[in-house]
Amino acid sequence: MDAIILQILNGLDKGSAYALIALGLTLIFGTLGVVNFAHGALFMIGAFCAVTMQRLLTLSHTVIDPSQTDFLGNPLQTKVPYLASVFGTEGAQALITWSVPLSIILVIPVMLFVGWAMERGLIKHFYKRPHADQILVTFGLAIVLQEIIRAIYGANPIQSPAPPMFSGSIDIGEYLGFQANAIVYPIWRLVYFAFSAVIIAAVFAFLQFTTFGMVVRAGMADRETVGMLGIDIDKRFTLMFGLAAAVAGLAGAMYAPIVSPNYHMGMDFLVLSFVVVVVGGMGSLPGAVFAGFLLGILQGFASMNEVKAVLPGIDQIVIYLVAIIILLTRPRGLMGRAGVMED
Amino acid sequence: MLGLTQKDFLLLLVVVVLTLLAPIILNPFPVNSSLGQSFNAGYPALMQRFAIFGILVIGFNILFGLTGYLSFGHAAFLGVGSYAAVWMFKLLSFNIIPAIVLSVIVAGLFSIVIGYVSLRRSGIYFSILTLAFAQMSYALAYSVLTPLTNGETGLQVYPSDPQYLAAEGAPSAPHVFGLPMAESTTVYFGDWQFTFEIGYYLCALMLILAFYLSIRIFRSPFGMMLRAIKSNQTRMNYTGLNTKPYMLWAFIISGMYAGLAGGLLAAMDPLTGAERMYWTASGEIVVMAILGGVGTLIGPVVGSGVIKYLENIVSKINDNVLHGAFNALPDGLENVIIKIIHPFVGEGWQLTLGLLFMVVVIFLPGGLVQGGQRLGALFSRRSRNATAADRDAARQKPAE
Amino acid sequence: MGILEVKGINKRFGGLQALGDVNLSIQENTVHAIIGPNGAGKSTLLNVLVGKLIPDSGSVMFDGQSVLGRKPYEIAQMGISRVFQTPEIFADLTVLENVLIPCFAKRDGAFRMHALEPVRHEREIGRQAETMLDEVNMLSKADVVASALSRGDKRRLEMAMCLVQEPRLMLLDEPTAGMARADTENTIALLKDIRRKRGITMAIIEHDMQVVFSLADRITVMAQGTPLVEGTPDRIKTDPKVREAYLGETQI
Numbered sequence: 001m002d003a004i005i006l007q008i009l010n011g012l013d014k015g016s017a018y019a020l021i022a023l024g025l026t027l028i029f030g031t032l033g034v035v036n037f038a039h040g041a042l043f044m045i046g047a048f049c050a051v052t053m054q055r056l057l058t059l060s061h062t063v064i065d066p067s068q069t070d071f072l073g074n075p076l077q078t079k080v081p082y083l084a085s086v087f088g089t090e091g092a093q094a095l096i097t098w099s100v101p102l103s104i105i106l107v108i109p110v111m112l113f114v115g116w117a118m119e120r121g122l123i124k125h126f127y128k129r130p131h132a133d134q135i136l137v138t139f140g141l142a143i144v145l146q147e148i149i150r151a152i153y154g155a156n157p158i159q160s161p162a163p164p165m166f167s168g169s170i171d172i173g174e175y176l177g178f179q180a181n182a183i184v185y186p187i188w189r190l191v192y193f194a195f196s197a198v199i200i201a202a203v204f205a206f207l208q209f210t211t212f213g214m215v216v217r218a219g220m221a222d223r224e225t226v227g228m229l230g231i232d233i234d235k236r237f238t239l240m241f242g243l244a245a246a247v248a249g250l251a252g253a254m255y256a257p258i259v260s261p262n263y264h265m266g267m268d269f270l271v272l273s274f275v276v277v278v279v280g281g282m283g284s285l286p287g288a289v290f291a292g293f294l295l296g297i298l299q300g301f302a303s304m305n306e307v308k309a310v311l312p313g314i315d316q317i318v319i320y321l322v323a324i325i326i327l328l329t330r331p332r333g334l335m336g337r338a339g340v341m342e343d
Numbered sequence: 344m345l346g347l348t349q350k351d352f353l354l355l356l357v358v359v360v361l362t363l364l365a366p367i368i369l370n371p372f373p374v375n376s377s378l379g380q381s382f383n384a385g386y387p388a389l390m391q392r393f394a395i396f397g398i399l400v401i402g403f404n405i406l407f408g409l410t411g412y413l414s415f416g417h418a419a420f421l422g423v424g425s426y427a428a429v430w431m432f433k434l435l436s437f438n439i440i441p442a443i444v445l446s447v448i449v450a451g452l453f454s455i456v457i458g459y460v461s462l463r464r465s466g467i468y469f470s471i472l473t474l475a476f477a478q479m480s481y482a483l484a485y486s487v488l489t490p491l492t493n494g495e496t497g498l499q500v501y502p503s504d505p506q507y508l509a510a511e512g513a514p515s516a517p518h519v520f521g522l523p524m525a526e527s528t529t530v531y532f533g534d535w536q537f538t539f540e541i542g543y544y545l546c547a548l549m550l551i552l553a554f555y556l557s558i559r560i561f562r563s564p565f566g567m568m569l570r571a572i573k574s575n576q577t578r579m580n581y582t583g584l585n586t587k588p589y590m591l592w593a594f595i596i597s598g599m600y601a602g603l604a605g606g607l608l609a610a611m612d613p614l615t616g617a618e619r620m621y622w623t624a625s626g627e628i629v630v631m632a633i634l635g636g637v638g639t640l641i642g643p644v645v646g647s648g649v650i651k652y653l654e655n656i657v658s659k660i661n662d663n664v665l666h667g668a669f670n671a672l673p674d675g676l677e678n679v680i681i682k683i684i685h686p687f688v689g690e691g692w693q694l695t696l697g698l699l700f701m702v703v704v705i706f707l708p709g710g711l712v713q714g715g716q717r718l719g720a721l722f723s724r725r726s727r728n729a730t731a732a733d734r735d736a737a738r739q740k741p742a743e
Numbered sequence: 744m745g746i747l748e749v750k751g752i753n754k755r756f757g758g759l760q761a762l763g764d765v766n767l768s769i770q771e772n773t774v775h776a777i778i779g780p781n782g783a784g785k786s787t788l789l790n791v792l793v794g795k796l797i798p799d800s801g802s803v804m805f806d807g808q809s810v811l812g813r814k815p816y817e818i819a820q821m822g823i824s825r826v827f828q829t830p831e832i833f834a835d836l837t838v839l840e841n842v843l844i845p846c847f848a849k850r851d852g853a854f855r856m857h858a859l860e861p862v863r864h865e866r867e868i869g870r871q872a873e874t875m876l877d878e879v880n881m882l883s884k885a886d887v888v889a890s891a892l893s894r895g896d897k898r899r900l901e902m903a904m905c906l907v908q909e910p911r912l913m914l915l916d917e918p919t920a921g922m923a924r925a926d927t928e929n930t931i932a933l934l935k936d937i938r939r940k941r942g943i944t945m946a947i948i949e950h951d952m953q954v955v956f957s958l959a960d961r962i963t964v965m966a967q968g969t970p971l972v973e974g975t976p977d978r979i980k981t982d983p984k985v986r987e988a989y990l991g992e993t994q995i
Contacts, residue, residue: 035467035470122701122705125705129708130411131466131467131470132407132411132413132470133704133708135413135415135467135470136413136629136633136700136704137701137704137705139626139629139700140630140697140698140700140701140704141697141701142697143626143693143694143696143697143700144694144697144698144701146693146697147691147693147694147697148686148694150693151686151691151694267622267623271474271475271478271622274471274474274475275471275475278468278471278472278475282467282468312487313482313483313486313487313488314487316482316483316485316486316487317479317482317483317487320475320476320478320479320482321479323472323475324460324472324475324476327460327463327464327468327472328460328463331463331464331468346859346860346861346864347861348861348863559858559859559861560858560859562861562862562863563857563858563859563860563861563862564843564847564851564855564857564858564860564862564865565856565857565858566858567836567840567843567844567847567862568844568847570833570835570836570840571833571836571840571844573835574833574834574835574836575831575832575833575834577831578831578832578833578904579816579844580814580815580816580819581793581815581816581819581824581825581831582816582819582844582845582848582904582908583816583817583819583820583845583848583849583852583853583908584816584819584844584848584853584854585814585816585853585854586816588854588856589854592856592858596858
């Protein structure tokens, strides 16, 4: 029992990331009719926003203290973050350890801008082109974005720790009445799950309760009719693209403590997120979220040692197997509707 | 001739001549000159890649070019072909004939399975399904099927391998009936140097065969049906044609081409690894096809050649080379230019590739071949306009 | 016994009864028009006939064989051809290739793997296609890419593609919809010509009364998913029920 709960928990953080990326993919699919192969890159850029935030906060100037000497006998040089002059040394240190959550304030404007630039500069010229062309041009863009990040930050993963108060693990099992150390779980992953749940809820609320959201939903159901209503759908779609980018970026930034950001993380997540979208049902937002968590948790279970002993390596391929089975039995995915992105 | 129209025959002839003379054509500069070191491409290892990737993309083009179904997992067949070939080396002998035959067969069988499932959907679904299959194959090769693939290390031939059919005294490297792939003759011609290698000529022969076969397929009723599928599936159905087996055959043929390419890769260098199946490798195949010109006969050969050539020279360039190239400029300007170029060369090749890809998709969806045709049409129209203008002028003169 | 016998077809979409107990018999060698106001179920019926929709109940027999449950390509191979409202042609292929494909489908069936012999070596098929193109006056455009044709030419090409298969029954879905007067006249002339030369059985769904009354031997009037009246054009013109349901709003 405890092992099962642990695996469900283990699936939640990956599942959250899949769900958030798949949500954005579906929004873009459903409204703009565009297959965005660069969506994983947006996730990756988000993660690097966290890295950048850390670097910005630690920007330092060197102070020479002639009263002390280092081991070579030279005057002691210490690096002092600029922040220290505002918040004091202690305050600056505290801020730096909080760089991942703080990066949210950087992620949102950056991702909105990236999304806007992508849509206006590139994607909108591809609305009328065949799907193959959309796939190809966004694939090219994904390579470019990932290589730019590599050129700036290098090829190695960059550690981005969670704030100290979230960086340990807690023994959830004790709260649930299991024996000690049965279910030990990193706190940050719980934070990530909660954060994702909030974002997902916010997106759904936004689509449900605002005029803008209503138009977007109508657009997903029937693009042409909405266009004929005389609503300036273009502007809304641009904003929608920015929104989807921001969701992916937030998912990436907060994921940084779980997997150290590296330049190819976007591609890794993209392939799986596409599978998630297909399993959930192309064009179905609840389907994307549901399938994201479902596949994340399945992957968690497949990584159990007991399972791997019977089917070695199943954790590596379980998602693809499930996707193939679902597509063969329910070609529209779990929650897909007839007529949505049929071709 | 050979069942081809005159135009197709000429095209084939051009490809034959170019591939056979490649060791000379691709080495236009003296071997020790700086130009030669940067731009010569006539050495066997690179020419083999031209030919092998040419075969791969010709096969891919039969699927994508004719039917419009974009497979994003084609590298899986390449990888499977390589594994099959290396296993033949391990079990039988270093003779490449059984290895290549088996890689084509195994890739064909593999593509029946993947094709049967993936072809149940079309459009983006098809692309995503093939992508998922290829990633699954990669995961399988990388870890799950380690006994078959030797996982992370990659599969290679060890002295302890049985090689049941190995003849006494046969070369301990891939060979064709005793003739080693790596054997070559180098001809010196003043400062020029040309290397003719068995391995390359084997690949070249295969490329020519593959190309000839693709012309025949393009011009056959089967090829016409595939183009019709791309154009209008509804009409196909109401004409009484079952599109499924046509699509499956196209998929299998193109998978077998990829298997052949994979087998040849192993025959040139008898080791292989899972990274050959990674989805970026599949993406590269798509890039080559698009760059050359999808659905044209010669496009795949052009595209794969250009990409492999650029990859070779661009990734060789480093700051020293750049300083050498721009040292005539004033220092400040030189440094600025080098700063600008630096991210795109050497390790930055992938960035250049991505940009190239976008530029082609955006501005030249028909690829280089169509671009060339458009350019040609432009010039011929201009000259026709010019003669028309001359005629007008001539006609007006007597009236004056 | 007609060549096409439709018996007791019902089809519901959710709460909507799209077809209710449809019985229809199309006699060999006639032109049978199916008319009716919008939403009368004409297109749904057509989709049932070609295998695109499966009805909830009833039977469709073509020449003694059941059509239901067969795939569109199988039904086409039985000898039922379809002409669409907007011409469905192979827009990226040349006019000649457009006609060659049905020629191959007729000779080789739903699938045949012939991947090595060039198309141009199939001389018999080539001749067939050219004769057909000649018959519809399009031989001079054989090498034109079909997407470049005018609307009227596309319609003619589609007809040629159907005719070359020598179908036993041709289903035409509003063949003149959205056409200019001149194109409509041409299409009527073409259809009459086909009828005179080949005597193919046709079922036409049409809005345009001029087309219907100048072509049809028999007319079925549908309303609300069910046949109202059937008879010769003269009878239909004078039937009071029809006038009330449909023709009242239309000028004849």
